Amino acid sequence: MRKLNSQDQNFLAQLNALTAFEVAQDVTLDQRVAEIVEQVKLHGDRALIQYTEQFDRRQIGQASDLELSLDACQAAFNSLSEQQKQALTTAAERIRRFHEKQKGEGWTYTEADGTVLGQKITPLDRVGIYVPGGKAAYPSSVLMNAVPAQVAGVAEIIMVVPTPDGINNPFVLAAAYVAGVNRVFTVGGAQAVAALAYGTQLIPAVDKIVGPGNAYVAAAKRRVFGVVGIDMVAGPSEILVIADGSTDPEWVAMDLFSQAEHDEIAQAILLCPDESYLKQVELALSRLIETMPRRDTIKASLSSRGAMILVKSLDEACTISNYIAPEHLELSVAQPEQLLDKIKHAGAIFMGQYSSESLGDYCAGPNHVLPTGRTARFASPLGVYDFQKRSSIIHVSHQGAQSLGQIASQLAHGEGLTAHARSAELRLEK
Template sequence: MRKLNSTDKDFFEKLNLLTAFEAAQDVTLDQRVADIVEQVKKQGDKALVAYTKQFDRRDIQYVNELSVSLDDCKKAFDALPKVQKEALTTASSRIQSFHERQKAEGWTYTEMDGTVLGQKITPLDRVGIYVPGGKAAYPSSVLMNAIPAKVAGVEQIIMVVPTPDDVKNPLVLAAAFVAGVDQVFTVGGAQAVAALAYGTATIPAVDKIVGPGNAYVAAAKRRVFGVVGIDMVAGPSEILVIADGTTDPKWVAMDLFSQAEHDEIAQAILLCPNADYLQQVEVAIHQLLETMPRRDVISASLASRGAMILVGSLDEACDISNHIAPEHLELSVARPEDLLNKIKHAGAIFMGKFSSESLGDYCAGPNHVLPTGRTARFASPLGVYDFQKRSSIIQVSQQGAQHLGAVASELARGEGLVAHACSAEFRLE
């Protein structure tokens, strides 16, 4: 891992280069994705079969081979060892409990003249959840995407997941059963996103697509946005740890690994005002790395986008963290509550040395679909609110129409929109 010092004159220049990443901006990739989306839009199921054979190396002839029955999902759950069943159901229960608290209700208020104003909250009709597959299987992503939609009241949840070489992960199918997914299709990549956006004879079109994926998925989500809603364009995983030297260095090293093992371009950064402690963590990294099955991925990630940063104080660490706006932020300090109010931008904040990021990924309860690439400056974790929409309620009384009509008329004529003005004026007494 590279070493930076906040006192260096070019510190922020180096930091910005380190953290810079824009998902799905490659021109060649974008054009390839555009072609895939267009072919699925035109040819539907035929294109899905062709792309699945090409990209996932599956010997299929008909689109119904991409469908997984809900009965098969239940069988996958029933066949799991007891400990895995309990892990899935415990995580599901905790995720649901947290997200129940996010559910918004409509409201109205009545003005003195009898005019009623308010907001109506309604769930989306149908959503698509994209679950990554390939380098790893992510049953946790099924739970984190589907459960908030269920809590919101979404009528139908369509899940797509790639299964390269026709290898179906039983935990992913079991998670679909636990989370209450309505339909499952084993298709992935840009072609799956296009199918969800435009619909085919087999896969129904949805209103919104959520869930992370690779660069092709990110580019496809960006391309179909507007035809459907999307949650975000996700980039590589990120973790930033602010440490004061009171946490076991091995714990911090493993926390950095927990995100670095996702991808060679994932990012892991450690901020600390104690140079000796940074060295201890570095020693721990070297000791633990050889024990990791995905050590090559971790090593590449730490070398390309990781950093250990010596800062002047914990307050300065918070300022730097706000500049980075990380996906996951660990406050691995003795008194994390002292720093919380200083943090403005982070997808999820883990308080204290026992709050490892991995608990948030799986079972703490809050959502693990989080803003990346500095988008935590303006974006939020996936939640129930992503599956609800708001409609304004305007019921103007006869008395209210007199006052509001005069105001609207004046403003409309000022804009040169006479029909607008007349529409209001016709109701004046």
């Protein structure tokens, strides 16, 4: 990992170079995705079968072969060990309990003249969740995307998951069963996103698409946005650890590994005011790296986008963290409560030495779908609110129409919109 010092004259330039990352805007990739999306839009199941055979190396007899029955998902759950079943169900219960707290309620208030104003909250009718398959198979993603949708009251949850070579991941299917997914289709890539957005003879069109995927999936989600809603266009995984030296260096080293093992372009950063502690973590990294099955990925990630940054104080560490706006932030300090108010921008904040980021990924309860690439400055974790929409309620009384009508008339005439003005004026008493 590179070593930076916040007191260096060119530190800000070094920090910007370290954190710079453009999310999947490759022109060639975008052109290919545009072609796939258009073909699925025009030809439906026929294009879906063609791309699935091409990219997933499968032979598809008919479109219905792409749908898995819910009985198959239940069978997958039954095939798991008791420990795996317990892990899935307990995680789902914790995720559900946390997201129940997010459920919004409609509200109204009545003005003195009898006019009633308010807000009505309703769930989306149908959502699609994309779940990675193949090398990256994440049952936790099923839970994190499907459970909040179910809590929000979404009527139908459609899951798409690629199955390269026709191999299903039983843990993923079991998670779909536990989370209450309604239909499962074994398709992936840009073609699955297009199918969810526009609908095919087999796959119904949805109102919103959520869930992580590769660069093709990200580009496809960006392309269909507006036809459907999307959660976000996510970049590589990130972790930033603020340490005061009180946590076992091996714990911090492993926390850095936990994000670096995701991808060669994942990012792991450590901020600390204690130079000797940074050296202890560096030694721990060296000791532990050879024990990691994904050590090549970790090494590539840490060498290309990782950093240890010596700061002058924990306050300065918080300032730098706010600038980076990390996906995952660990406050690995003795008194994390003292730093919490100083943190403005982070997807999820893990407080204290026992709050490892991995617990948040799987079972703590809060959602692990988080803003990346500095978007935590303006974006939030996935939640129940992403599966609900708000409608304004306006019930104007006779008396209210007299006062509001005069205001609207003046403003409408000022904008040159005569019909708007007349619409309000016609309701005024003569």
